[in-house]
Amino acid sequence: MKLTAPQIEHLFIFTRQHYVEWYDLQSELVDHLANAIETQWQENPKLSFDQALNVEFKKFGVFGFMDVVEKRQAVLSKKYNSIVWEHFKDFFGIPKIILTVAMTLGLYLVLKFSDYREYIFLGTYLALFIVMFYELYKNHKATKNRKQSGEKRWLFEETIHNYGYFGGILGVPLNFMVHIFNHPETYLENEYWTVGFSFFLVSLILFLFIIFRIIPAKAEMYLIATYPEYKLIKL
């Protein structure tokens, strides 16, 4: 006996109710549950759909699908990180390294010769902060809309739009930045520190550009590469 289309639909709802919100994982789990229920029916045709489903769900253990979801998230985050790293490395290869060096040199010269070096230094950092908050806010709204629209969601799509674990990373060196601002004579009048900070700020700019612009623009390409079913459903 095979499962009917409404029963398959019920399995999709069941996975959603058990915190599997992404279509890629849902469809794999639905097929698994459906196969298992059909096998049970071969052995015991009198078993109801709900009873068979209950037996199968229990096999996933006390945490249900959580383990599968969490491990999948971890795997996709790792994949995202490696994509970010690949793009970052791109800026240190020919021809993009010219841009990286020019930006670092430009910032270095400004920090070296300007009378307002500490303000420019902290100002650049804070400007990046504002850009980050704006992007995170825009993304938060878009994710909320996607959830409400009921359209199919893909875990890797959300990893890309949530920037892996990188959202908010700019807050990490805040104290250090303020410390430099308060002691410009120690740091910004020293050649080596100034080169180092210029490079650090340029790296941050590149990093944000990669996670906020480059990767989202190529999201569809990455999704097609990750999910063969994406093309069938979306395009």
Place this chain on the structure above:
Amino acid sequence: MKNSQLYKGSLNTIIMKLLEENGKMYGYEITQKVKAITQGELNITEGALYPALHKLEAEGILDVEIEKVDNRMRKYYKLTEAGTKETVNRLAELEDFIRTMQSLVNPKLEF
């Protein structure tokens, strides 16, 4: 999974070996195949199988294919070229392990 601690480390190799023999397989099929081969001795739990498959896929050892079967999508896993090479290494490693364990558990003492 029966005696999960002992079998856990070999789960990936078991999956790779099955795929080497059967070409492409889907998750449920793998659990059933293992059950049948081991005559019910070894039951791969769903909570362990899918994370293992997803990890192997991310490592480039497995590739996925989607087919529409009945009224649902089915995700098949198969070995990539790199995965096929890696399977040979892992099987050799596992066989070494089995031999070592055997000599430890069942030593032939010579005087």
